[in-house]
Amino acid sequence: MTPRLFVLGAGRAGRALAHAMRVANVPVVGLHGRRPAVDTTSGELPPSLATATIVLVTVRDAELNSALLELAHARLAPGAVVLHASGGMEPAALDTLRAMGHPGGTFHPLLPLTDPTRATQQLRSAWIGVDGDDAARAASRELAAALGARVLEIPTGAKARYHAAAVIASNFPVVLLSLASRLLTASGVDADAARGALTTLLGAAAENLRAHEPSAALTGPVGRGDVDTVRAHLAALAESPELAGIYRALSREALPLAAAAGADPVRLELVRRALDEGRGPLSAS
Ligand SMILES: NC(=O)c1ccc[n+]([C@@H]2O[C@H](COP(=O)([O-])OP(=O)(O)OC[C@H]3O[C@@H](n4cnc5c(N)ncnc54)[C@H](OP(=O)(O)O)[C@@H]3O)[C@@H](O)[C@H]2O)c1
Known part of the structure; x- marks a missing residue:
């Protein structure tokens, strides 16, 4: 009927x-x-x-x-x-x-x-x-x-967990994009250019996730085990402890994804140590 x-x-x-x-x-x-x-x-x-x-x-x-x-x-x-x-x-x-x-x-x-x-x-x-x-x-x-x-x-x-997962997937990328835009504009990039470039980047990352597991979709310095770049980012964020805390916390969560994708464990350990140095409250384990 x-x-x-x-x-x-x-x-x-x-x-x-x-x-x-x-x-x-x-x-x-x-x-x-x-x-x-x-x-x-x-x-x-x-x-x-x-x-x-x-x-x-x-x-x-x-x-x-x-x-x-x-x-x-x-x-x-x-x-x-x-x-x-x-x-x-x-x-x-x-x-x-x-x-x-x-x-x-x-x-x-x-x-x-x-x-x-x-x-x-x-x-x-x-x-x-x-x-x-x-x-x-x-x-x-x-x-x-x-x-x-x-x-x-x-x-x-499991409804509360279900809803928390939905919030993490749909609301947090919005928050992260806003933080990333603020970082770029504070460095002198035009606000429209920052928003345009970053939303395109986010859209492409989401598209990649449709096609691949998170470990295969992960790009960036943690995925490559690039400790020097991670250190440079942390230094660049030193004046924004909250943002540095978020960067450390999420980078730590990226480590197992990078490991699953086959990144060199020795390099990943160096990245983990760099993330642990001078940890803020958000990155405490
Ligand atoms: N929007 C989304 O993206 C989305 C997605 C998935 C699920 N939901 C769910 O959908 C629900 C509503 O969200 P929403 O975003 O649509 O909220 P909303 O835009 O604020 O709409 C709620 C509407 O319900 C009316 N209302 C409240 N009590 C009523 C009653 N007793 N009889 C008739 N109408 C009544 C409100 O009238 P007044 O304006 O007079 O208060 C308002 O127009 C929430 O449970 C939300 O979690 C929303």
């Missing part, structure tokens, strides 16, 4: 997912927000909610439990599945809905969702983290398949 979807929460994720589902020919029977807008309902939950076989809640984490409880007091179709898009939360209110016969779980796109048109395209190659009751997982798989996305089953009890 074709699912009929109701989306509760008309922010970035809700709008992007509702748009992508419509493009994928999934009937979206409602997109409901808190503020009046042309393409959404607001205020009291509309009667179309009772015709949905899947309700997808896309409100911010802090508001998730209360939005789910709102659903528990509304008219849902018997057995309708309730999904939410939070990567980090295991909301207690899902149990209330379960007790009322509504299977529940997570449908978390591993994707930064901002613009609905771009998101529709990006979702076709994205992964969706799913968990919950069997019927909820089945519903999530069905929605993901309609979008052309793949599914990552979140192991039971």
